[in-house]
Amino acid sequence: MKVGIVCPYSWDAPGGVRSHVADLALALMGHGHEVSVLAPVDDGIDLPDWVVNGGRPVAVPYNGSVARVNFGFGATRSVRRWIQEGDFDVLHVHEPVAPGLSMLACWVARGPMVATWHSSHARSRILSAGYYIAQTAMEKLSGRIAVSEQARRTLVGHLGGDAVLIPNGVRVAEYSTGPLLDLVDPTRPSIMFLGRVDEPRKGFAVLLSALPAIVEAVPDLQVIVVGPGDLDELRSALDPGLASHIEFLGRVSDEVKASALRCVDVYVAPHTGGESFGIVLIEAMASGTAVVASDIPAFRQVLEEGVSGALFESENPQALAAEVIRVLADPALRTEFEVQGWRRVQEFDWDVVVDDVIAVYESVTVGGEKVTTDLRGQIVGRLGGRST
Amino acid sequence: MNPVILWLIGIFVVLLGWYLSSTAGRLDRLHRKIDISRLALDAQLLRRSSVALELSSSGILDPATSILLADAAHRARTASDVDDAARSRAESNLTAALDAALEYPDDVAEVRSDPAGAELLDELDAAIRRVELSRRFLNDAVRACRQVRGQRAARWFWLAGRAALPLSWEMDDTPPKGLGPR
Numbered sequence: 199m200k201v202g203i204v205c206p207y208s209w210d211a212p213g214g215v216r217s218h219v220a221d222l223a224l225a226l227m228g229h230g231h232e233v234s235v236l237a238p239v240d241d242g243i244d245l246p247d248w249v250v251n252g253g254r255p256v257a258v259p260y261n262g263s264v265a266r267v268n269f270g271f272g273a274t275r276s277v278r279r280w281i282q283e284g285d286f287d288v289l290h291v292h293e294p295v296a297p298g299l300s301m302l303a304c305w306v307a308r309g310p311m312v313a314t315w316h317s318s319h320a321r322s323r324i325l326s327a328g329y330y331i332a333q334t335a336m337e338k339l340s341g342r343i344a345v346s347e348q349a350r351r352t353l354v355g356h357l358g359g360d361a362v363l364i365p366n367g368v369r370v371a372e373y374s375t376g377p378l379l380d381l382v383d384p385t386r387p388s389i390m391f392l393g394r395v396d397e398p399r400k401g402f403a404v405l406l407s408a409l410p411a412i413v414e415a416v417p418d419l420q421v422i423v424v425g426p427g428d429l430d431e432l433r434s435a436l437d438p439g440l441a442s443h444i445e446f447l448g449r450v451s452d453e454v455k456a457s458a459l460r461c462v463d464v465y466v467a468p469h470t471g472g473e474s475f476g477i478v479l480i481e482a483m484a485s486g487t488a489v490v491a492s493d494i495p496a497f498r499q500v501l502e503e504g505v506s507g508a509l510f511e512s513e514n515p516q517a518l519a520a521e522v523i524r525v526l527a528d529p530a531l532r533t534e535f536e537v538q539g540w541r542r543v544q545e546f547d548w549d550v551v552v553d554d555v556i557a558v559y560e561s562v563t564v565g566g567e568k569v570t571t572d573l574r575g576q577i578v579g580r581l582g583g584r585s586t
Numbered sequence: 587m588n589p590v591i592l593w594l595i596g597i598f599v600v601l602l603g604w605y606l607s608s609t610a611g612r613l614d615r616l617h618r619k620i621d622i623s624r625l626a627l628d629a630q631l632l633r634r635s636s637v638a639l640e641l642s643s644s645g646i647l648d649p650a651t652s653i654l655l656a657d658a659a660h661r662a663r664t665a666s667d668v669d670d671a672a673r674s675r676a677e678s679n680l681t682a683a684l685d686a687a688l689e690y691p692d693d694v695a696e697v698r699s700d701p702a703g704a705e706l707l708d709e710l711d712a713a714i715r716r717v718e719l720s721r722r723f724l725n726d727a728v729r730a731c732r733q734v735r736g737q738r739a740a741r742w743f744w745l746a747g748r749a750a751l752p753l754s755w756e757m758d759d760t761p762p763k764g765l766g767p768r
Contacts, residue, residue: 308615310622334612337730340619340626341723358733359726362719557712561719564626 199559201226202286202569204277205237206298208255208266209245212449214477215292215316218345218366222290223248225367225552236280236299238268250280252299267298277302278571286569288312288559294336295356304335308572310563312341315361316475318348318496333357338572340562343555346475348496364555366477367548373456373484381422381445382461387526388420390462390487392455392478393469395427401468401492401513402427408468408515408522409440415523419443422458424450459485463532464525467491470513476500479507480546483539488532490521506538609734610745616731620752623724627755628666630720631677634713635662637706638684646703651687658683670753678758684710688762707765714761725754 205219216237223233233248238255245251253273255266277299281289287310291300294313304311313336342361344350350361382388389412393400402423413419426449433441447458459465465482469492476497482489489507491497501507508525510517525532544550641647642656658680665676688694688707697703735746 334608334615337612337616338619340623340727341719342726359729360722362722554715557715558719561626561630561716562623562723564622564629567622 199287199556199563200232200285201234201559202281202284202289203233203235204252204289204291204300204303205235206267206293206296206300207238208240209237209249210240211266212452214366214475217452217477218314218316219292221367221369221548222552222555224369225548226556228549229552229556231556234280234284234286236277236303238266238299252276252280255298258297267296269297269302273299274302274306278306281307281569281571284569287566288563289569290314290555290559291339292316294339301335304338306571307569308338309567309569310559311339311569312343312558312562313339314343314345314364315349315353316345317472318346318352341558343558346496347499349475362554362558364551364558365546366475366480367551368477368480368484368543368546370484370543370547372452373459373481374486376453376460377457379454379457379461381447382458383420384461386418386420387416388422388462389464389466389490389522389526390422390424390458391466391468392459392482393425395423395425395429395432397427399470399472400425401470404468404470404492404513404515404518405466408519409443410437411516411519412522412526413440413443415519416526419526420445420462422447422462424448424455424458456481456485459487462487464522465489466518466522467497468512468518469494469497473497480543483507483543486536486540488525488535489539490518490525492518500542502538502542506542507535606739606743606745609737609739613731613734613740613746613749616727616734617746617749617752620724620727620731623720623727624755627717627720627724630713630716632663632666634710634717635659635677635680637710637713638680639663641687641697641703641706641710644702644706646697646700646706647687655683655687670755674755674757681758681760684714685760685762688764691764694762694764711761711765714759714765718759718761721755721757721759728752728754 203219203223205216207213207216209216219235223235226233235249236252237249238253239245239251240254253268253276255268257264257266289303289307289309289311291303291313293316294300294304336357342353343364344353344361345364345366347363350363353361391402391405395402421444423444424447429446429448459482465487467479467489471494473494473496479489479491479497479500483506489501491501491507491509492512493509494512498509501509508521510521638655638659642652642659647655662676662680665673694707698707731752734740735751740746
């Protein structure tokens with residue numbers, strides 16, 4: 199099958215949707231399908247040959263963080279050209295309600311189309327208005343996928359109807375094997391944080407306020423912090439006694455992230471919300487690391503209400519500290535979480551998950567109909583009275 | 587007449603025209619999507635009944651189950667030429683027959699021990715899954731279409747033309763218990 203996938207977020211910047219698209223594309227190619235991915239790109243160097251440059255993205259605030267997306271006539275033209283040249287059997291757009299290439303692709307294409315919803319947000323008036331405007335484009339989608347129960351609820355709340363739940367996949371093998379990081383001292387107990395340190399919903403502040411209590415109980419604790427953000431400012435604001443425990447790695451490659459996850463004893467996820475699916479938890483579990491996470495709905499679901507990892511009350515530093523100390527102090531409990539986590543993670547291996555995605559493709563394609571461009575709904579098309 | 591009023595009427599007519607044309611376009615698109623979804627569901631149902639027929643004639647199942655399954659699969663296939671209600675009944679019956687044949691995990695394991703049986707079971711599982719998905723997508727499209735057709739403008743101006751009111755496809759498509767959870 200020839201599959202065209204649209205990613206609305208920049209290919210150069212790491213992110214959940216972008217890695218989902220990359221992994222999905224690779225898994226589909228592994229199953230013998232032909233894939234082309236259209237994504238915004240900052241500089242065109244070093245693109246794999248299955249990624250097509252969708253133009254330079256522009257930074258705009260969206261869904262509580264900054265998204266770098268494409269819009270406008272130029273972007274519309276490049277999407278249309280990609281669809282015309284691609285001759286796809288199915289078009290798969292990601293996050294179609296985020297303003298960007300995906301929304302444009304829904305607008306200019308017709309034929310077998312599938313969309314995946316990633317994020318979750320509460321119903322708001324402004325978003326409802328946005329959904330109304332985007333409705334014409336949404337109505338062309340034949341199959342709708344949500345990556346989590348939360349994302350599904352968002353979609354159903356705004357658009358009605360239903361969606362198929364297909365969770366994110368993880369390339370388990372890449373997290374479970376590979377070199378270790380010498381930065382982490384294996385003789386000392388260690389914990390790790392992953393994510394932007396200056397983005398409130400990633401919860402780094404919660405971890406920071408819990409640290410003094412944890413260090414008091416575990417004096418030789420090592421804290422590994424992986425993720426972008428203004429590290430200099432953060433370091434200067436830290437109490438020196440605390441700072442000596444923390445190792446800031448900044449933004450790192452996926453390989454280094456995987457190595458770091460494998461080295462530490464406990465991965466801490468203090469996220470305060472906005473997370474529709476705990477992909478980071480799955481990655482940590484695939485590395486064989488015990489997980490301690492806040493009890494937001496997405497995490498509770500991934501950790502099976504505490505069976506495959508420990509949960510603490512979200513935004514409560516005391517609860518975080520108590521849970522981390524408990525797990526660090528009890529090797530048997532850690533092993534139990536590692537074993538349960540490893541069992542849980544097999545359900546999310548991309549090799550398994552991609553079969554469900556292919557099932558969706560096959561249930562919307564029929565009789566060899568291809569994806570083509572559609573001018574109806576646009577002024578040119580309406581005046582012309584027909585679609586091309 | 588006052589030119590201002592003429593202008594206002596003109597603008598109103600243009601806006602109304604634009605609204606009606608865009609709603610008609612929406613309906614056209616939805617009807618088209620329903621047609622495609624129907625064809626897709628049709629293809630998946632046929633695929634399911636042919637695998638069921640193959641399984642019944644494979645000699646892996648006992649004769650009684652084979653005959654029950656063959657009968658249900660054959661009826662489902664021939665019902666596709668009759669009307670929709672008869673067909674969805676026949677397809678639901680096939681679902682029941684499949685469930686009866688593959689109700690217990692032990693029985694399924696026995697079928698799976700035969701290499702040909704394992705292949706048929708995988709194929710059947712895939713077909714059942716795709717029937718569920720296609721039916722869900724079709725009913726989604728039908729619901730969206732009926733909602734637009736229910737709007738006042740669509741009713742007053744006959745925007746749907748002579749297209750028949752689409753119906754959702756109701757049938758039992760629960761997978762056999764013995765195939766296990768996905």
